[in-house]
Amino acid sequence: MFVVVGLGNPGKEYEDTRHNVGFKVIDILAENNNIDIKKIKHKAMIGEGKIGDKKVLLVKPLTYMNLSGESVLDIYKYYKIDKDKIIIIYDDIDLDVGKIRIRKKGGPGTHNGMRSIIKCLNFEDFPRIRIGVGKPLKGQDLAYFVLSKFYKDEIPSLNEALNKSALAIETIIKENIDIAMNKFNG
Known part of the structure; x- marks a missing residue:
């Protein structure tokens, strides 16, 4: 099973903010793959389904970004998931609007949500899309x-x-991360 986690903050006031792009990608994946995200479990809104023939759990944490x-x-x-089956999607201020970057592992950079994840898991070798x-x-x-x-022109x-991020995640799940990196890292 793959666990795909989009980072963001719960609540209407945060809905279309820069920090909530992870939630947006989860919504696109849910819609494209007919997965309902309605259950509250594990301090998150979750939805179980399939992408291709692989079982997936789509996750929007309700803990607020920093937790x-x-x-x-x-x-x-x-x-009890393998590390490489956890995919995290989050915002990055070091990339221009419209750019995405896929990595197999890495540090948190300046991102507090990623800092929290790496601190809690005690490892950083899991795929991520910035x-x-x-x-x-x-x-x-x-x-x-x-x-x-976001500004209107963005x-x-x-x-x-x-x-593109949703397609990259589907590619990681259906094929592998190397193919996704070759295809989507511009």
Whole structure:
């Protein structure tokens, strides 16, 4: 089984913010693969289904970003998943809006949600997809920036990146991460 975790914050006020692109990708995957995300379990909204012939669990942690690791650890322990079957999707301020980057492993960078996950799991060798959300303006508070909505002119690039991320995840699950990296890392 694959566990696909989109990072974000629960609640209407965070819905279309830069920090919630992970949730958006989970919604696209759910829609494209007829998976209902309605169950609350493991401190998350979850949906079980299939992508291709592989069983998947789609996850939107309800712990708020900085405590995402609590939900991921709970799922990891409960389902006893292989490390390489956990895929995390999250926002990255070091990539331009519309860019995505797939990696097999790595550190958390400046991302508090990833810091929490790596701290709770006590390992960092799991696949991840980073979605570019752009950089804050000079002097702009980082927290304010990632909790802000996208500018109108960024939306087309953002939507392209979200859809590309969903396709990349489907490729990782149906084929493998190397094929996904070759195909989607521009």
